[in-house]
Amino acid sequence: MNLLAQQLVNGLFIGSVYGLFAVGYTLVFGVLDILNLAHAAVFTLGGLSAVWLVQAAGMSIWLAFPLATLLAGGLGLLINAAAFAPLRRRADSQFSGLISSIAMAIIFDAAALGLFGARSVRFPPGTVKVHVWQIAGVTITSLQVGIVLVATLLMLILTLFLQRSRTGKAIRTVAENERAAMLLGVNVSGIIAFTFFISSALGGAAGVLYGLYFDSLAPDMGRAIELKGLAVIILGGMGSIPGAILGGLAFGLSEVLTVAVSGTSNLRDAVAFTVLFAILLLRPSGLLGRGKLREA
Amino acid sequence: MKRFSRFLLWATGCAIFVAVAVSPAISADKIKMGFVFSMTGGAASYGVSQKEGAQLAVDQINAAAGSGMQVTPIFEDDASVPQQGTNVYNKLINGDKVAVVIGPTLSNTAKITNPIAQQIGVTVLGVSNTAGGITEIGDYIFRNSLTEAVVIPNTIRVAKEKLGLKKVVLFYGNDDAFTKSGADVFRKVLQAEGIQILGEQTFAKGDRDFSPQLTQIKSQSPDAIICSALVEEASGIVSQARQLGIAKNVRIVGGNGFNSPALIKNAGEAAEGVIVGAAWNFSSTNPLNVKFVDDYTKKYNHPPDQFAAQAFAGVFIVYQAAKSAGTADNRKAIRDAMLKIKGIDTLLGKFSFTEGRDADHSPVVQEVKNGKFSVFVK
Numbered sequence: 001m002n003l004l005a006q007q008l009v010n011g012l013f014i015g016s017v018y019g020l021f022a023v024g025y026t027l028v029f030g031v032l033d034i035l036n037l038a039h040a041a042v043f044t045l046g047g048l049s050a051v052w053l054v055q056a057a058g059m060s061i062w063l064a065f066p067l068a069t070l071l072a073g074g075l076g077l078l079i080n081a082a083a084f085a086p087l088r089r090r091a092d093s094q095f096s097g098l099i100s101s102i103a104m105a106i107i108f109d110a111a112a113l114g115l116f117g118a119r120s121v122r123f124p125p126g127t128v129k130v131h132v133w134q135i136a137g138v139t140i141t142s143l144q145v146g147i148v149l150v151a152t153l154l155m156l157i158l159t160l161f162l163q164r165s166r167t168g169k170a171i172r173t174v175a176e177n178e179r180a181a182m183l184l185g186v187n188v189s190g191i192i193a194f195t196f197f198i199s200s201a202l203g204g205a206a207g208v209l210y211g212l213y214f215d216s217l218a219p220d221m222g223r224a225i226e227l228k229g230l231a232v233i234i235l236g237g238m239g240s241i242p243g244a245i246l247g248g249l250a251f252g253l254s255e256v257l258t259v260a261v262s263g264t265s266n267l268r269d270a271v272a273f274t275v276l277f278a279i280l281l282l283r284p285s286g287l288l289g290r291g292k293l294r295e296a
Numbered sequence: 297m298k299r300f301s302r303f304l305l306w307a308t309g310c311a312i313f314v315a316v317a318v319s320p321a322i323s324a325d326k327i328k329m330g331f332v333f334s335m336t337g338g339a340a341s342y343g344v345s346q347k348e349g350a351q352l353a354v355d356q357i358n359a360a361a362g363s364g365m366q367v368t369p370i371f372e373d374d375a376s377v378p379q380q381g382t383n384v385y386n387k388l389i390n391g392d393k394v395a396v397v398i399g400p401t402l403s404n405t406a407k408i409t410n411p412i413a414q415q416i417g418v419t420v421l422g423v424s425n426t427a428g429g430i431t432e433i434g435d436y437i438f439r440n441s442l443t444e445a446v447v448i449p450n451t452i453r454v455a456k457e458k459l460g461l462k463k464v465v466l467f468y469g470n471d472d473a474f475t476k477s478g479a480d481v482f483r484k485v486l487q488a489e490g491i492q493i494l495g496e497q498t499f500a501k502g503d504r505d506f507s508p509q510l511t512q513i514k515s516q517s518p519d520a521i522i523c524s525a526l527v528e529e530a531s532g533i534v535s536q537a538r539q540l541g542i543a544k545n546v547r548i549v550g551g552n553g554f555n556s557p558a559l560i561k562n563a564g565e566a567a568e569g570v571i572v573g574a575a576w577n578f579s580s581t582n583p584l585n586v587k588f589v590d591d592y593t594k595k596y597n598h599p600p601d602q603f604a605a606q607a608f609a610g611v612f613i614v615y616q617a618a619k620s621a622g623t624a625d626n627r628k629a630i631r632d633a634m635l636k637i638k639g640i641d642t643l644l645g646k647f648s649f650t651e652g653r654d655a656d657h658s659p660v661v662q663e664v665k666n667g668k669f670s671v672f673v674k
Contacts, residue, residue: 003515006540010507118340120528125564132541139541214504215535216528216562220337224502259508264470264498 002137007260008253013144015252016151017210021225022232022244023155024202030239031175031195034094037101038079039203040222040229041108046072046204047211047221048116054127061127065208072204076196079104084196085189105222112219120218128212147209154205155245158198162241171195175239231276237289246287250275326366327624329354329614330388332399332409333607337376338501341527341558342424342603343401347371348596349604350398350423353611356591365624367615374400378408385409389418395625396421396614398607403427403473410437419631423610424603426552427477431653436631438653440610440644442575444478444524444551447659451573452485452522454661454672455549461520463492464549465513467533468524470498478524478551486522494518503529506536514542521546526553531562538566547571556601560667570664571672576602576644577660578669585643609642616640 021043028036050068053059059067083100087093131142162168173181174191182188210225211217232251236243251272258271279286331350334343354369361367370392372384381400388394389412396419400406403425413420414434422430422439426447431437455461466482469475479496486493494516497509510533513521521542525533534548548570555574560567578589578599588608592600600608614634618624621633638648648656663672 003511006511007508010505010511014505014507113336118336118344119558120341120531120562122531122562122564130539132539134541139539141539210504214532216504216532218340218528220502221504224504255505256508260512263496263509263512265500265503265509266470266498268500 003260005136005138007256009138009140009144011253011256012249013147013213013252014256015249016148017206017213017248018225018228018232018251019245019248020151020154020202020209021206022229022236022248023158023241024199024206025229026233026236026239026241026244027158027199027202028195029233030241031171032084032192034084034097035101035230036079036084036196036199037098037226038083038104038108039199040226041105041112042072042075042079042200042203043207043210043225044112044217044219044222045075045108045207047207047217048112048121048219049204050208051121051123051211051217052116055121055124061123061212065205068208069201069205072207073197073201075108075204076198076200077193079200080193080196085193088189109219109222116219118219120216120221122215122217123212143212147213150205150209154202155241158202159241167191167194228272231273234286235276235279237286240286240288243286243288250287325364325624326368327396327615327618328368328370328392328394329611330392330394330397330399331369331371332374332381332384332388332397332401332405333371334376334401334405335371335373338528339376339401339526341556343373343376345556345601345603346399346401346423346607349592349600349607350611352588352592352595352604353608357611357615365615365619367611370394374402374405374409376402376405378405381405381409382412385412389413389416393625394418395618395627395630398423398610398614400425401603403430403477406430407433407473410434413437417631418627419614419634421610421614421634423606425474427473428480429473429477435653438634438649440613440642440647440655441552441606442655442657442659444474444481447573447575448478448481448551449485449488450659451549451551451571451661452482452489452491455520455547455571456489456491458672459520459547461491463494463518464520464522465494465516465518466496466522466524467509467513468496468498469501469526469529471500472526475524475526475553478553482522482524482551499525499529499533501526501529504532506533507540510537510540510542513537514540518546521548523548523550524553525550527556527558527562530554531559531567534559534563534570535566544569549573552602555662555669556603557599557669558601560664560669567664568666572662572664572669574602574660574662574669575655575657576605577662577671579671580643580645580660582643582645584641588643605643609644609647612642613637613640613647 025039050064053064083104084097087096133140170186170191232247236247254272255268258268259265333346354367374381398421406425410433414436420437426443468479554572617633621629623629639646645657650656661672662669
């Protein structure tokens, strides 16, 4: 029983990081109907720059974390300006934007390699004071609890922001219908840029949390999460934020339980992606997807 | 006139052809060594060390050689994947016409690339391949890295004797030639030593989350975790094991892959007490080793690891062979001289090649203590 509980807890932690990563991914898709494939590279750079801020600039993680998040947001603005905005007027901007975002991903990966080196890096010991708690035979560290809290908080803020604030409403308007939003006086290109900013900031935050949890960051760490993030948002329903969170948790749990049952990590992705395949067959809009509402 | 200019063109073409064909002879007192290391990708932390070690050796040889035989190094990156390894092997062997190839970093890659060199007849010296079946590829394939088959039995014997191991868990990467053959050796030795294997767990290259497997391992309460992993994964395993509350007295025992300062740097406090069998020990008092550690640290501002040490020794071994063969570009003569290397002094100790062209020198068992590798005493 303890064993199962511990495994569920393990899955919860990794799942909340997947969720946070996927929320950023799905946000851009929900608004623009395009996939930003540079999202994983932003995740990597967010994590690596937090390490740099702590290690080289000697900042506390409490300062480095928000700074790295902002920096990742800035990268989002750059992605929008360089890879998406120039193509937006073209007829097939969805497809060409997808390709140019791959180019941005390659540029970012190379930049990470050049700036931070190929070796994996870690936060210096003692960056976060870690307490270990034993609750009914389950080991939980304060770091893990912190990660879940931060991830939950960020997702909560995002949800409230989108529902209540004026800018949030504008983002939803653009998502619903760009032309109508423009007629209503919404600054569409500004809103799109802002959406990229939030999306990438969340991706960067996920990178920092991922780095803190696994204590190992490398320029290629985005590759491991890239496809998973995609799978998570399909599982949850493309463009759905609660869906991304749910999908992230489900994905994390399925991974952990697969490894626990089979004793090998080889089947981990196989099971996760088989579930994804089944979902696509049975419920193509995902768990919480809106289905095909926006035909226009 | 037109005919004359055509003749001129033809003649120039001929001259260039002759110059190109003749040029290797002109540089005969410079031995071209091709280095294939994984400077990017999963094994980058080894490849970067190897390049630094090899570069240091080349610099020292060239500084000491004066008007004697100089070394021209050509470094290539195989990006930790066999496909890219194949490309750079072809480039080095057929394009650059190197006399020998040193590398590649991973046994996995060596299995694919070394047959290319064997077919053409170019000596390959592996300086980090420790899996089985590498030198069996052919009589041009050598290595100066002690195989897991030599290091592991020694490690387990010492660990059993000093810790009284009775039951252990085996945890290894099952998608890599090195970690998998390491696990095979561990399994065989554990059985031979009468140590019970409670269970086996595996992971894949590039994994970062080991908590599911470690949770299972914890529930089996073993005396030790026997682990065959490369340093990136090893670091994650060690730190996550302690995070999950696996007690410090449950030692983690690893092979060559663990033998890098990166393990201590990455896992920090959690690395304390990890037992590592290895071919080379940082604090060995062999004068050649002391000088190497000194020079290396001065040049690169960080201490060397085993990979740097073996790459450094490898360059010297090849150079020694070329010198005794008296040639810088006769590929066959260099191979024949390599076969005759016996008992030469290197920073690894007295070094010879076995009949099967594998390394022969004494292994060590180390323990991480106060943030450093030291000889395991307990």
